[in-house]
Amino acid sequence: MGATLVEKVFSSRCGKEICAGDVVMADVDRAMIHDITGPLAVQKFREMGGERVFDPARIVMLFDHQVPADSIQAAENQKFLREFALLQNIHNYDLREGVCHQVVMEKGHAAPGEIIVGSDSHTCMYGAAGAFATGIGSTDMGFVLRFGALYFRVPDSIRVEANGAFAPRVGAKDLILSIAGDIGADGATYQALEFTGDTFGAMPMPGRMTCCNMAIEMGAKAGIVPPDAVTGEYVLARRPGAAIPDLASDEDATYAEWREYDVSDLAPQVAVPHNVDNVVDVDLVAGTHVDQVFIGSCTNGRYEDFAEAAEVLGARRFSDDVRVVLIPASREEYLKTLRAGLIERFVEAGALVEAPCCGPCMGGAFGLLAPGEVSLSTSNRNFRGRQGSTEAEVYLCSAATAAASAITGEITDPREV
Numbered sequence: 001m002g003a004t005l006v007e008k009v010f011s012s013r014c015g016k017e018i019c020a021g022d023v024v025m026a027d028v029d030r031a032m033i034h035d036i037t038g039p040l041a042v043q044k045f046r047e048m049g050g051e052r053v054f055d056p057a058r059i060v061m062l063f064d065h066q067v068p069a070d071s072i073q074a075a076e077n078q079k080f081l082r083e084f085a086l087l088q089n090i091h092n093y094d095l096r097e098g099v100c101h102q103v104v105m106e107k108g109h110a111a112p113g114e115i116i117v118g119s120d121s122h123t124c125m126y127g128a129a130g131a132f133a134t135g136i137g138s139t140d141m142g143f144v145l146r147f148g149a150l151y152f153r154v155p156d157s158i159r160v161e162a163n164g165a166f167a168p169r170v171g172a173k174d175l176i177l178s179i180a181g182d183i184g185a186d187g188a189t190y191q192a193l194e195f196t197g198d199t200f201g202a203m204p205m206p207g208r209m210t211c212c213n214m215a216i217e218m219g220a221k222a223g224i225v226p227p228d229a230v231t232g233e234y235v236l237a238r239r240p241g242a243a244i245p246d247l248a249s250d251e252d253a254t255y256a257e258w259r260e261y262d263v264s265d266l267a268p269q270v271a272v273p274h275n276v277d278n279v280v281d282v283d284l285v286a287g288t289h290v291d292q293v294f295i296g297s298c299t300n301g302r303y304e305d306f307a308e309a310a311e312v313l314g315a316r317r318f319s320d321d322v323r324v325v326l327i328p329a330s331r332e333e334y335l336k337t338l339r340a341g342l343i344e345r346f347v348e349a350g351a352l353v354e355a356p357c358c359g360p361c362m363g364g365a366f367g368l369l370a371p372g373e374v375s376l377s378t379s380n381r382n383f384r385g386r387q388g389s390t391e392a393e394v395y396l397c398s399a400a401t402a403a404a405s406a407i408t409g410e411i412t413d414p415r416e417v
């Protein structure tokens with residue numbers, strides 16, 4: 001019987017045929033912790049009798065949610081983790097690089113066929129590199145830090161096949177929002193989303209990351225794009241010599257579901273408050289006043305997002321009625337955006353450009369909303385209270401839609417500005 005990509009990853013790791021539903025103990029290739037979840041994971045590791053981590057080279061520690069520290073507690077957490085890294089000889093550690101998921105990808109910590117865990121729900125983003133990657137809780141992470149392995153129930157897969165080319169100003173974020181609208185916020189619970197078809201085949205890595213990143217928003221364990229030449233080029237540039245196994249689902253693999261999309265007539269999509277699956281074509285909400293526009297996060301804070309935003313902006317200014325907050329997801333993305341002259345253009349146009357971090361995405365560090373305010377955000381979550389007051393509203397969209405709306409001060413179709 002044929003196997004899915006995810007079943008193949010586990011079969012290869014376990015050295016025997018593994019099927020969806022099997023519970024296996026599997027070694028992990030990388031374990032990622034960050035400033036919020038790291039301290040509890042370390043505490044759990046110690047409670048389990050941990051003295052030395054299983055392999056310092058396989059642990060990645062990044063600070064992003066509250067950087068620079070926005071409270072004494074955050075500063076203490078970061079100090080605690082820094083001391084742990086020094087003690088354990090963890091070198092893949094940085095407090096300045098940016099949002100953890102972006103940094104994991106760009107430093108080459110994810111490669112096809114690998115199994116990666118992170119104590120953050122959007123760890124599923126590394127499926128863009130053809131890895132099985134999933135978010136785990138801090139107790140599980142304590143176990144992983146100690147033993148380098150974890151029990152997994154191997155998920156069923158939903159095949160999401162997309163074909164066709166996007167219209168101008170429509171792209172990966174619109175596609176994944178539309179998929180979330182169809183599947184629903186819990187419609188893929190404990191399953192893997194396998195993204196196939198010529199749209200994904202032609203999609204550059206940033207778009208694949210956007211789509212895999214949002215798998216968790218449908219409850220999925222993982223999102224994964226079958227590794228191909230695009231994956232190989234990205235991974236090898238960051239980890240020279242990495243093995244790029246030929247991995248794809250068998251033709252007769254069993255899927256829980258098979259969904260097909262034709263993206264050629266897809267319009268820009270917007271998720272309206274307060275659920276990610278409350279998705280509509282942009283024209284249905286066009287004209288909604290916005291108080292804050294945020295372009296950033298692990299979902300859409302890459303150079304390509306800012307380049308598209310700059311194209312939409314042209315020589316204009318952002319509306320004086322909107323707080324426009326732009327945050328490249330990492331230093332690498334920041335530098336690319338800076339060197340292309342875009343940061344200067346954005347600042348001239350009235351934007352606040354911040355250093356790489358999660359920023360307003362989770363309403364943690366800064367950029368909070370007052371009751372009654374409306375945010376339009378390129379991030380991935382819009383539930384009540386996500387960016388500040390529970391009486392505020394968060395809409396989600398692409399960087400193109402965000403830029404168009406930041407110019408007009410209301411939700412705007414990027415094809416019309």
Ligand SMILES: CC(C)[C@H](C(=O)O)[C@@H](O)C(=O)O
Pocket residue numbers: 036037065119120121122135362
């Ligand atoms: C803080 C962290 C645990 C959380 C997550 O797991 O996703 C955050 O990154 C988020 O996006 O809500």
Ligand code: SF4
Pocket residue numbers: 064065099100101120122297298299357358361362379380
């Ligand atoms: S940018 Fe947002 S979604 Fe991504 S890790 Fe940070 S808080 Fe979570």
